[in-house]
Amino acid sequence: xxxxxxxxxxxxxxxxxxxxxxxxAHGFSGAFDLKDDVAVLEPRAGHxxxxxxxxxxxxxxxxxxxxxxxxxxKALRRAxxxxxxxxxTPAAYLLAxxxxxxxxxxxxxxxxxxxxxxxxxxxxxxxxxxxxxxPGALTITVMAVGWVxxxxxLRRNGAKAGDHVWVTGxxxxxxxxxxxxxxxxxxxxxxxxxxLVERFRVPEPRxxxxxxxxxxxxxxxxxxxxxxxxxxHLVEASGIRVEIDLDRVPISxxxxxxxxxxxxxxxxxxxxxYEIAFTAPASAVDEIAAAASRTRTPVTCxxxxxxxxxxxxxxxxxxxxxxxPRKGYRHF
Amino acid sequence: xxxxxxxxxxxxxxxxxxxxxxxxAHGFSGAFDLKDDVAVLEPRAGHxxxxxxxxxxxxxxxxxxxxxxxxxxKALRRAxxxxxxxxxTPAAYLLAxxxxxxxxxxxxxxxxxxxxxxxxxxxxxxxxxxxxxxPGALTITVMAVGWVxxxxxLRRNGAKAGDHVWVTGxxxxxxxxxxxxxxxxxxxxxxxxxxLVERFRVPEPRxxxxxxxxxxxxxxxxxxxxxxxxxxHLVEASGIRVEIDLDRVPISxxxxxxxxxxxxxxxxxxxxxYEIAFTAPASAVDEIAAAASRTRTPVTCxxxxxxxxxxxxxxxxxxxxxxxPRKGYRHF
Numbered sequence: 001x002x003x004x005x006x007x008x009x010x011x012x013x014x015x016x017x018x019x020x021x022x023x024x025a026h027g028f029s030g031a032f033d034l035k036d037d038v039a040v041l042e043p044r045a046g047h048x049x050x051x052x053x054x055x056x057x058x059x060x061x062x063x064x065x066x067x068x069x070x071x072x073x074k075a076l077r078r079a080x081x082x083x084x085x086x087x088x089t090p091a092a093y094l095l096a097x098x099x100x101x102x103x104x105x106x107x108x109x110x111x112x113x114x115x116x117x118x119x120x121x122x123x124x125x126x127x128x129x130x131x132x133x134x135p136g137a138l139t140i141t142v143m144a145v146g147w148v149x150x151x152x153x154l155r156r157n158g159a160k161a162g163d164h165v166w167v168t169g170x171x172x173x174x175x176x177x178x179x180x181x182x183x184x185x186x187x188x189x190x191x192x193x194x195x196l197v198e199r200f201r202v203p204e205p206r207x208x209x210x211x212x213x214x215x216x217x218x219x220x221x222x223x224x225x226x227x228x229x230x231x232x233h234l235v236e237a238s239g240i241r242v243e244i245d246l247d248r249v250p251i252s253x254x255x256x257x258x259x260x261x262x263x264x265x266x267x268x269x270x271x272x273x274y275e276i277a278f279t280a281p282a283s284a285v286d287e288i289a290a291a292a293s294r295t296r297t298p299v300t301c302x303x304x305x306x307x308x309x310x311x312x313x314x315x316x317x318x319x320x321x322x323x324x325p326r327k328g329y330r331h332f
Numbered sequence: 333x334x335x336x337x338x339x340x341x342x343x344x345x346x347x348x349x350x351x352x353x354x355x356x357a358h359g360f361s362g363a364f365d366l367k368d369d370v371a372v373l374e375p376r377a378g379h380x381x382x383x384x385x386x387x388x389x390x391x392x393x394x395x396x397x398x399x400x401x402x403x404x405x406k407a408l409r410r411a412x413x414x415x416x417x418x419x420x421t422p423a424a425y426l427l428a429x430x431x432x433x434x435x436x437x438x439x440x441x442x443x444x445x446x447x448x449x450x451x452x453x454x455x456x457x458x459x460x461x462x463x464x465x466x467p468g469a470l471t472i473t474v475m476a477v478g479w480v481x482x483x484x485x486l487r488r489n490g491a492k493a494g495d496h497v498w499v500t501g502x503x504x505x506x507x508x509x510x511x512x513x514x515x516x517x518x519x520x521x522x523x524x525x526x527x528l529v530e531r532f533r534v535p536e537p538r539x540x541x542x543x544x545x546x547x548x549x550x551x552x553x554x555x556x557x558x559x560x561x562x563x564x565h566l567v568e569a570s571g572i573r574v575e576i577d578l579d580r581v582p583i584s585x586x587x588x589x590x591x592x593x594x595x596x597x598x599x600x601x602x603x604x605x606y607e608i609a610f611t612a613p614a615s616a617v618d619e620i621a622a623a624a625s626r627t628r629t630p631v632t633c634x635x636x637x638x639x640x641x642x643x644x645x646x647x648x649x650x651x652x653x654x655x656x657p658r659k660g661y662r663h664f
Contacts, residue, residue: 035488036487037384037417037488037554039383039384042380042482043375043379048362048374049374049477050370050372051459051460052369053426053460055462055464057430057468060467083370086370096387128384128385130385132389134392134471135392135468135469136432136471143475145383145477150374156369221369233367
């Protein structure tokens with residue numbers, strides 16, 4: 001078959017797998033170099049299997065102009081973030097890519113480069129996958145599998161009255177990055193702008209810190225819909241009430257520069273953070289500090305769990321409840 | 333939020349999960365009623381985990397007018413078919429659905445009905461999933477997990493000279509069903525037409541027979557790209573040559589009625605059969621017959637494996653090699 005254009009459509013489906021994806025599966029014997037129909041994985045003694053799927057869609061989770069490397073990394077990291085927030089360790093992933101005709105070979109080669117780097121960084125293997133053409137939007141679906149020590153999964157439903165509420169890193173940066181990319185906002189400081197955009201394009205799942213939370217936290221969730229929206233899932237599952245001090249919510253200097261005194265309110269309802277929000281008994285503070293230091297993960301106590309009907313209250317510095325314009329990002 | 337239109341977009345994302353998908357996950361404790369971020373699965377002693385992902389895309393794997401129930405069943409069965417052809421047993425699946433705005437609530441309710449029936453039939457649980465909106469084509473990605481006794485996976489690469497080549501069921505029907513739906517062909521006999529269309533819309537993965545092949549077959553593959561195309565994968569992986577007698581390829585009466593004397597040639601290069609092609613030593617014939625009878629699976633010996641450079645030859649009744657117009661369906 002003659003190679004005509006710079007498009008994967010000019011390659012056969014199997015050529016695409018052989019040239020682009022099979023090299024990503026080398027070194028993981030259960031992937032059979034992507035030359036069979038399924039992958040196999042040896043169970044890990046004393047562990048349960050953890051499963052998570054996440055689709056990353058052009059126009060929804062990334063923008064058409066985003067670099068292929070960051071699209072790949074975001075697709076993988078979104079799934080890994082859920083594994084991390086549950087105290088589990090990822091082992092391998094499957095990849096389903098639906099390609100529109102407009103995607104070039106150069107694009108997909110860079111996409112694979114992005115995956116290669118992250119596979120090494122997070123020590124996960126490509127176990128299998130498929131490519132399809134699509135008449136629609138570029139869609140990347142990652143199914144990640146991992147292991148958690150039996151009975152140690154960090155659930156949403158374990159929060160208890162008296163717990164402290166914590167969050168890793170800073171929140172709101174990714175949402176600000178998206179606003180900047182969409183030109184809904186502007187920032188003169190180019191370096192600050194780039195840092196916010198990078199947070200939107202390449203999240204940093206808190207893999208090591210998540211693992212350290214096993215047996216320490218009572219409940220945990222990854223912050224993807226927005227801090228309040230995700231805490232809302234947690235309080236609903238746990239049947240408790242959470243109060244957040246807005247002034248304690250960790251905000252980056254870049255976000256502060258962009259949104260000024262609105263930064264906090266915007267931060268708690270912005271999506272795509274991929275930080276971990278969790279609750280833990282007050283007595284766990286030393287363990288949390290030690291885990292944060294060992295894994296070099298910033299972590300901030302932002303509020304507390306109290307008895308009461310399920311809900312999240314956000315308080316200002318006077319302890320008054322703030323009205324939130326919206327809870328977070330919703331796909332529908 | 334007011335319910336305005338008959339569209340999932342008028343429901344919240346979480347309402348959609350609660351109302352439509354969570355009921356499908358009841359009864360599988362590791363799914364947590366879809367109220368957590370991941371699913372967990374207990375390992376099975378003496379077994380390896382088997383992983384498979386398959387995307388089913390509107391305009392590629394099904395037509396816009398196909399009933400929602402059959403779209404759901406095809407999406408699930410395509411993944412189960414790969415698990416079956418490897419001698420494994422499916423346990424659970426994750427579902428990623430990307431919905432365009434045109435999909436109605438009634439459509440997605442019927443889609444869920446299709447899944448519900450097949451889950452019971454195949455004894456697999458919905459373990460988790462996600463819904464997203466998409467500006468593009470309706471895309472359903474199924475990630476199936478199953479178990480295979482350690483070391484018993486049926487690979488593509490085990491075929492040996494002297495093996496017989498077998499295939500389950502009949503081939504070519506689904507491809508004919510697609511041609512009929514696309515009005516590239518016509519058949520007066522409405523019942524026959526409906527049977528061919530049904531084969532396109534709802535494949536019948538050979539779950540029980542596939543399991544029975546463990547330790548009996550030397551190599552196996554599910555027939556999804558087309559009999560010759562898939563045997564081509566098998567001979568490449570095994571480094572052997574296969575000769576198929578076209579006259580022995582099992583053809584349904586409906587296909588014969590549609591294509592007449594061309595039925596065989598069309599059948600071996602049509603896609604979407606989801607039968608199992610496999611090779612086994614001549615000595616295994618009694619075991620294969622017993623498995624076929626026990627699982628009520630029609631199975632036909634269609635050729636043999638010989639030494640020689642990797643390739644598939646199709647022979648006519650005089651033993652002469654036939655030229656094939658195309659090997660099967662390719663996505664690119």
